[in-house]
Structure formats: structure tokens, C-alpha cells
Amino acid sequence: MKTKKVWFITGASRGLGLALAKKLIENGYYVAGTSRSLNALIQELGNASETFLPLEMDVTNDKDVKEAIIQTIDHFGVIDVVVNNAGFGQIGTLEELSDQEVKNSYDVNVFGYLNVIRNVTSHLRKQKSGHIFNISSIGGYVGNFPGFGIYCSTKFAVAGFTEALAEEMKAFNVNVTLVYPGYFRTNFLSKGSVKTPEKPIEAYESARELEQAHLGQIDGNQPNDPEKAADALIKICQQQTPPGHLFLGKDAYHYAGLKMELIQAELAKNEQIGTATEVESTN
Template identity: 70%
Template sequence: METKKVWFVTGASKGLGLVLVKKLLANDYHVAATSRSVESLIKEIGNASDSFLPLEMDLTDNENVKATIAECIAHFGQIDVMVNNAGFGLIGTLEELSDSEVKTNFDVNVFGSLNVIRNILPHFRNQQSGHVFTISSIGGYMGNFPGFGIYCSTKFAVAGFTEALAEEMKPFNVHTTLVYPGYFRTNFLSKDSIRTAASPIAAYKSARELEKAHLDEINGNQPNDPEKAADVLITLSNEENPPVHFFMGKDAYHYAKQKLELIQHTMAAYETLAGSTEISNN
């Protein structure tokens, strides 16, 4: 009888992370779940057991991340699938957001994800197997949303290093999947989850309109079901050759196709000018 995989899921006390953990446990997987507050995990899911390990982890502290991963391995003996899910949204134009606000978003969304990857890879390399899921966003592929430039840039960064990671891990039989979700009906856009500029500038009307639309209209009306997203991630984890790039949701496909068409059109229109830079051998 095949032993169920051990999953390590960050940002698991709410949203997609929480839905995924509950789904995994219901399907008899072993799960280590992390959050900034272990009490929130215990409240939502329960106490530690043979199949579940709630862990308090500070993503921005590399040594704490290292110790947390070691605790998981000590409890379950291994890790087979890691889901880099933790992160938060930030709304504000480039001019509005302070250096501190920007750095905080990068510390969690980018450097926090790197801390987890850095400390789990030695384990995956040694066992010659594993699967890294990195949750980006459709905003990590298409960034033309006024007021979302910094958040999108964190997800572009995540996408960039995950593409490189996929190549680096091939010799070790470790799979890497970069997930670009569209809008899912979680609490991601709720006022206690997403952050907005501390010093907004009234002149940025389009950014304020998009901000208001996300907080007051899109929030609670997102078209995608996180329960189904969890099913998709489990399905991908069981594929022999899972994709490196995975757009999740019809809306994600819509936006991705828009950008692909724009790039193809622009490249075709400017191919002659772009190619004019080549050094001539004459």
C-alpha cells in the first residue's frame, strides 16, 4: 500500500492554505501547516497528531524557517510536497507607497518564500524527490493594474526565481510548479488581510477606483472556488511530469492570453527595428 505524501504548507491559517490543509487531511495525507500564530492553526484545524503538525513560523527569519522545517522532518520523517503559499496583498501606487511599505511586502512575499525554498532543498536533494509549489498570482504575469505595481512586482520576482529553480532541480528529480491563480473567493481582499497605502494621493483616481472595486465589489464575488483549487493542487502533485507554469482559473487564462497577444503583436510590429541592433560583419 502506497504511503501518503507529507505536505508542508505555509500561510495555512486562512484562505487557500487553510482550505488545502483541511482537504489534504480529509484525504489521509500527512500535513505540517505554518502560520505566524500556532493558536490560529489549532483553532481552525486541531492539535498536533500523527497526521497533523501545526507550526508557528516567521517567514522573514531564515533561522526560524530552518528550525521549523527540521521540526517537521523530525515529526514525519520526511517532506514530499512544499507549498509556498504565505504572502499578502498591498495596494498603492509607486509614488504613494513608502520604502518601508514596499520592503515589508518584499520581505514576506519574496524573501520569505526564498527562506523556505533555501531550507527545504537540501532535504529534497538528499532524498532525490520532492515537489515545490510556488503560489504566484496572475498579477505575477500581467502587471498593468494601477495601484498594484508593488504587489505584482513581488509576484513577478517569485515567478522569475521559480523558473530558474525548475531548471536547477531537474538533476535531483524534484518537480517545481509555478501557480498563477486568478481571483479566488477567499479573505485575501478583506480589510484585515490586504494592506493599502498609509499616505494615499488623491490625484491617482484610477488607482483609487480599482482599489475600491477590489475591496467593495470583487471581494466576496470572486469567480473561483478555493475548494476546487485545493483539488487541482493535489491532482498536480500526483502527476508524473507536472507543469512548471500553471494558470489557475478561467480569468487567469483570459488575462494571460491578453498579454501573450499583446506581446506577439508588438514583437511582430517592431521585429525589423529590434533586429537592427545586430553587429554587421560587412
């Protein structure tokens, strides 16, 4: 009987997914890692072994996802922890991003997660145990970043269905944690991981300034260490009652705090107007 859990991680060839996979393997866990590039996985984490299974998988392809999950269970006998992590950033204002650019973002960042959830929950439900981590972003809690509206909206979507999923899986003893990372020093903002608008509109000066700040100044200078994020996820998974929401990074806590203060202030300011909507009693 395995004493260490089996983790299924999407987007395991780079960024947070890679840091987590490495940390788990080093500590004796079993890992199935997926990526669109099998060679990238093998180069970073090695060939298939008793403890590691590299899988080429496109999260937007439901058949691919189903086969990868079946292969993982065939290899390890079980899946204990699922980390929905694969995704990319799309920069651009709502006006300048094309319909196709927006759909591509949702295909990977939203429907990719749902493909994994749809195919893995039946196994977790039947075994009556497991843990799902859905990686959102602090941009899935705070959306006031000009030029990042579509990206943030995909992460807000992840937050919404993760909260529902947590309730749906309670009866089956499956834990669900929604993760809001701040800025981590990965290649997320590097070429190949983040996309800029195909037809930018220069009139959006604030969006262009924030775009250049992310690509030129923030990239490589992010305040958070992905290895420490990996440590945090492992610790959360070991808790008897893991949280439904996990903010990662002092910056994430800062932005979340500002959002909470704003909401509380606006609730108080407009309470009389906002609560004057009830149907008046006829008695």
C-alpha cells in the first residue's frame, strides 16, 4: 500500500506546476505530470518510473484528458490529489481583443479545468477521498487591472465554479481548495507564456503602460518563490480540514485586503438604496 499520495498536475513542465512536481518527487510522492510537450516533461523531470509518469495532454481536448487520467490510474492505481494549473495570460483591453483571442483564453483557462474536473471527479467520488486544487490568481479576486480584463474574467470563472464544486464534493469526502497566487517568479510573463493583443489600440495608454510594466519590469522581479508555493500546497493537503480558499503571497493578501475594504465601504455607503427593493407588504 502506498504511504504517499498520488498527485495529478496539469501544466507540469514549467512554472508553479514544475516546482510542485519536483518538490513532490524529491519528497517521495507519486506524480503524474501533464504538458502539451512530452519532451519538455522528460527533460525537466525524467522518464516514466515508479514515482513519475509524464503525459502529453492538451487540456482543451476532452478525450486527451480522459485518457491521461485513465493512464495515471493504470500506472499508480489511484489519484489522490488533482492540481488544475495549466493556463496562460492574455493581455489586452476588452475592445481590442478579438473574439478568437477571448475564446482561446477560455478554452484553456476555464474549459481546460472543467475537462479535468469532469473526468476525474467520478474516480474521486467512487473512492470517497481526494483533494482538488484549482489554481486561480489574485486576478480572479481583484479585476481592476486595465488590459487584463479577459484574463481576470477566466480566473473569476474558476473561482465561481470551484466554490460550487467544493459543495458538490463534500458528500464524497473530497476536499476542494481555490488558490489565489500573487506574483511568482516563474516564466508566466515571458514570451511563449503570455500573449499580447494582435491588434492593439494605442489610445488605451493605461493598458499599454501596465502591459509594459509586466513584460519589462515585473517579469523576473516577482516577489514570490514558486518552490515556497509548492511547500504551501503540500502543507495544505496534509491538513485535516484544508481551506476552501488559499491566498498565496503578501501581495495577494494586500490586493485582497484592498478589495474587501472597498466592498465594505460601498456596501455601507449605499445600504439604504441597495436594500430598498423588497416587495411592500399589503397587510
